[in-house]
Amino acid sequence: MCGITGWVDFERDMSGAQGVLRDMADTMACRGPDAQGYWTGTHIGFGHRRLAVIDLEGGVQPMTVEQDGRTLVAVTYSGEVYNYRELRTELRALGHRFHTESDTEVVLHAYLQWGAAVADKLNGMFAFGIWDARSEELVLVRDRLGVKPLYYYPTGRGLLFGSEAKTILAHPEVRPIVDREGLRELLAGVKTPEHAIFHGMKELRPGHLLRLGRAGLRIQRYWALEAREHTDDVDTTVRTVRELLEDIIERQLIADVPLCTLLSGGLDSSAVTALASRSLAQRGGGPVRSFSVDFAGNERDFAANVVHNSPDAPFAAEMAGHVAADHTNLVLSLEELADPRTRAMVPKAYDSPAALLGDGYASLYLLFRAIRERSTVALSGEAADELFGGYVWFHAPELRDTNNFPWVAAGYDLMPMLSGLLDPGLIAELDIEGYRAQRYAEALAEVPVLPGEDATERRIREVSYLSITRFVPFLLDRKDRMSMAVGLEVRVPFCDHRLVEYTFNVPWSMKSFDGREKSLLRAASRDLLPTSIVKRKKSAYPISHDPRYDAALRAEFDRLAADPSAPVHSLVDHAGIRQHGARRQETNGWPSRTGLEFMVQLNSWLATHELKI
Template sequence: MCGITGWVDFERDMHGARDVLRGMADTMACRGPDAQGYWTDTHIGLGHRRLAVIDLEGGVQPMTVEHDGRTLAAVTYSGEVYNYRELRAELRALGHRFRTESDTEVVLHAYLQWGAGMVDKLNGMFAFGLWDARSEELVLVRDRIGIKPLYYFPTERGLLFGSEAKAILAHPEVRPVVDQDGLRELLACVKTPEHAIFHGMYELRPGHLLRFGRAGSRIQRYWALEAREHTDDLDTTVRTVRELLEDIAERQLIADVPLCTLLSGGLDSSAVTALAARSLAERGTGPVRSFSVDFAGNERDFTANVVHSSPDAPFAAEMAGHVAADHTNLVISLEELTDPRIRSLVPKAYDSPAAMLGDGYASLYLLFRAIRERSTVALSGEAADELFGGYGWFHAPELRDAKTFPWVAAGYDLIPMLSGLIDPGLIADLDIDGYRAQRYSEALAEVPVLPGEGAAERRIREVSYLSVTRFVPLLLDRKDRMSMAVGLEVRVPFCDHRLVEYTFNVPWSMKFFDGKEKSLLRAATRDLLPRSIVERKKSAYPVSHDPRYDAALRAEFEKLAADSNAPVHSLIDHGGVRQQTGDGWPYRIGLEFMVQLNSWLENHELKL
């Protein structure tokens, strides 16, 4: 998967910049534990930390292409292009010669053949910086859905970029400053395209590329969701979804390292695991390896609620048996989950607090750490709910038709969870409601229009667009940061842009044809799954139900509230804390955020 970074400066000889590049790249050593590399030319320096997945020996980076002793182009690349073998064959037919078996080299030659237009040919998850030595121009590219992150920071004389904010913050000319909009973005539970938490820093928008040269920079969109009339009948639609899923699974199982699936026992992860098991069996390379997560005592403490309808473990075990998977159920202890060292890793990996799933970040880190001992690549079921209508906000009118982001209406709102914990004056000054309303209006204005579409179908299209472009990125960030913190590559088959494009235009009457959530996905994969899983009601990512976890979290926060030297101390609503008697899931999330906020402020010399 890798970590990438780079520095362009048109008024400096960059041949002497390796120490700075090394410092930037070293912040992402966990993303690339297998190797590191640097390449410099007169005005450009590229850095790379490698997680070796394809062509373990030949895929060393940064990678260059030369002709007659002159460098034509160089790239630092992160991700996977799943159709690289077909592209390599096409390029060979056009006269290109390859010295490796890596997808990185295919990307380089594709650029030399087709220029920046080559992005239209790529199927995969990727973020890369490519230096065209002929024109002295940097091209930054991010995949269509935004699976892989890419940040950049314009300077007076050039530009910095990196897979994570921490790589840019390691540059000696950059100071970590978070302004009001940064704090609003942090608290609003909205992933605004292009916006980063740190002042002066930006995140390249999914489906876009940035070209930077002496004349300045320009951003170009190469992909976006489009509204098209869906002409397939239901049977054809179900068959098309199945064929797409089979092709996606086949492509995403390509790796030169051990591979597995994340299996919760829900519909999405079970479908991915079943498709992977079938493909591996046909190759004669099975069984599929799968992993699930549970918590010590959950069989005793589990209580169903609005987001957790049933425990995962029995369903994961049944699915694993159904496909004869080599399955591991990781049981996390309370001691592991409450370890302050583990919790502090979350804001370190994110470069910001991340608490919307409570202990779901630390537990995911622990799961990925255990998986990494046996596998280097994992397939996940992320984004199926957004594509096929699995969330309550697709179904409940009061959520679907709310005049805000539907997940905020559904309760994914950090502000009330911080009541009595954070200084209310700070919240009032930030005007989160106004900021969120502005971002909501901007997002709605982007939704493509299908002429003649009725109001109800139009609203479903809006909710789908918001979910794919504003909510999925929150989940992809979580998956990327927690997995890369241990050097694990996680692939997301449901984010294949062909599937996203197709399902975006399937009418709601087909997505909900039998009155159940994700009807279309159930129909497309029914023959692969046990009946219990086909009929299982959606249940969110599992969390600990042990009341001792909440007590430990509360105790940790109270220590911070009593410590005048704690970085978060001045931001705490001390009067509210004394009166606070809350408990349960929302209160846990608020406490989690405050504890992470302190760790973030402690580990970054931030100016707010």
């Protein structure tokens, strides 16, 4: 998977820049625990931290192609290209010679052959920087769905880039400043493309590439969702979805290191696990390895709510038995989950507070840490709900037809949970509702139109587009940061752009043809799954239902709020705390602990990043 960084300065000789590049790359040591490398040209420096997954010996980076003792191109690369074997065969036929078995070398030669159009050729999750010494141009490329992160920071003389914000912040010319716009983005529950939390920093938009030369910087789009007429009938559509998933899983099982699946016992992860199990068996491999997460006492404490309707453990166990998986159910103790050191890992890895999904970040980190002891790569079911219409906001008209981001209407809204916790003057100044309205209008204006669609189909297309481009990124960021914090690569089969393009244009009447959520995925995987899982209603990623966790969290927040030296102290609504006390509330069925999680993480973030707000 790896972590990448780079520095371009057209007014500087970069031959002595390795010390700064090392400092930048060291911030991502967890992303690349296996090796580190650096390369400099006249005006360019690359850094790399490697997590070795394919061609463990040959895939050393940064990688270059040279001719007559002169570097033609160099690359620092993160991710996986799943069609690299076919591309290597094609490039060999065109005269290219390869010295390794790595996908990195294929990407480099593909650039030599096709230039920036290389992006169109790649199937996978990737973020990379290529320096073309022939033209003194930097090309940054990010995958179509944004599975792999890529930040950049223009400097006037060039730019800095990296896999994480902290990498750029490690440069001596960059100050960690969060302005009003950054705070709005942090609190609004909207992942606005290109926007980053830190002042002056940007995130390269998925499906885009950046070109930087002496003439300046320009951004090019190479992929976007398009509206097309869907002409397949239901049976053909189901069969196509199945064939795509089989091909995707087959490709994503390629690795030279131990691999597993994340298995919650829901439809999405069960389909991935079943297809992986079948593929491994067909190639003579051992049983699929799978992992799930649970909480001590959950059978006693679990209480169904609007997003958690059933505990995962029984379904995960049944699915694991169904495919004879080598399954591990990680049971987290209250002590592990409530440990302030565990909670502090979230903003450290995320480079911002990340509490919208409650303790789901910390538990995911603990799960990934345990998985990393046995596997280096994991397959996950992320994005199936957005593709196939699994969320409640696809089905409930009052949520689907809201003049707002539908997940906000459904309760994924941090602001009500911060009432009585965060300074009301700051909340009023930020005007989050106005910010959301602006971003919502911008997002709607992007949605492709298919002439002749009725109002319902048109709205579903809008909701699908919003979910894929503004909500999926939250989930992908969470999965990337928490997994890479322990050096685990997580692959997301449902983010294959071929499947995304196909399902985006399937009409809603077909996506819900059996009257249930995710009709197409259920039909395409029914023969692989136990009946109980085929019939199971969607349940969100699990959280602890132990009331002692809430008590421990409240105690930690109360301590910070009362401590004048705590960074968060000046941002706390002290009057609100005195008025409302620490009572537990419910906001649309989502525990109000989310607000407390945010405030505690906010304190850690302010402390570790030495921020100026």
